[in-house]
Amino acid sequence: MSEITLQIDGREVAARKGMTVLEAAKKAGISIPTLCHHEKLEPYGGCRLCTVEVEERGRTKMVAACLYPVEKDLVVKTRTEKVDRIRKMILELLLAHAPDAFELQDLALEYGADRDRFEKESSFCLHCGLCVRYCAEVKKKNAIGFINCGTRREISFIPEIASKECWNCKECFPLCPTEALQAAFVLTKALVFPSPLSELKG
Template structure:
């Protein structure tokens, strides 16, 4: 694979062909915020917080850096007034769902997001899909999936698969930027606890 040179925030960055802008930026120590990104998973572009400005043919366009492949002579900006505005609004929307989400707090400070801009509709999930994708792509179990659609979309553990697979894994818990995943899991546990297939928690 060939090597390409691009400019990120006025800094010359060398990257391998096939890398994404996000990977190139991180390799050069340039920080781009992400919420739904995970090294082991395919780009998902759900949270859109990694949005950057890409200059091409004299125009600047917005794109998610986690999915945008690098190109030779590419010019990227990771900070601008417009990007701050976009990220702030995204954060404010996510805060209406998950006001206390751990990973949002730092970004809220950084981008000056207003916690009360949108009415609270706490579902405690920001639909990053990390748990769903990790379970499908890495573990290949599909124990947790998205169900329903649009504003009603939510994560749901499949009882049968979860009771077989989840106790010994639970690797998705630490990926969750909010507490929603654990809550959903505990709910499933409660629903299945009377079935004999469910063992008692080892350290309980």
């Protein structure tokens, strides 16, 4: 793997080709906030909280650091007015779901996000997909998945798999940024009312 250098927040940073901006920043001790990122899982690009500004051939654009590959002489800015504005809005949108999640509260403080900007939503889920992807990629059980689409997207346990696998596992619970409240709710629902078809029909 060949070494390249790029610039992050004005610092020269060495990285290996194939790394993402997030990995290169982490290696250099520069912190970029994430919610849906997990080292054991494939990059997901769902929360967009790691959005940074990159400059390439004179043009700036906003990209997700967890997915954007490093390039020679790439110029990355992890804290600009625009980046902060995006992160603040993302946090406010998520705080409508999980206003008491510690991770969100810490970030809200840093980015000046107002936890009450939007009316509270009934679901706690932030759709980070950590539970879904951990079950699929690490445990290879697929006991939990996403159903429906758009604003109706939710997590859902598959009763037939969950009733066999989940009692002794629940490894996905501690991954949840909302203290697994939504996961516990839907797992219970799946086990008490094991009718996958009614779930899918929503």
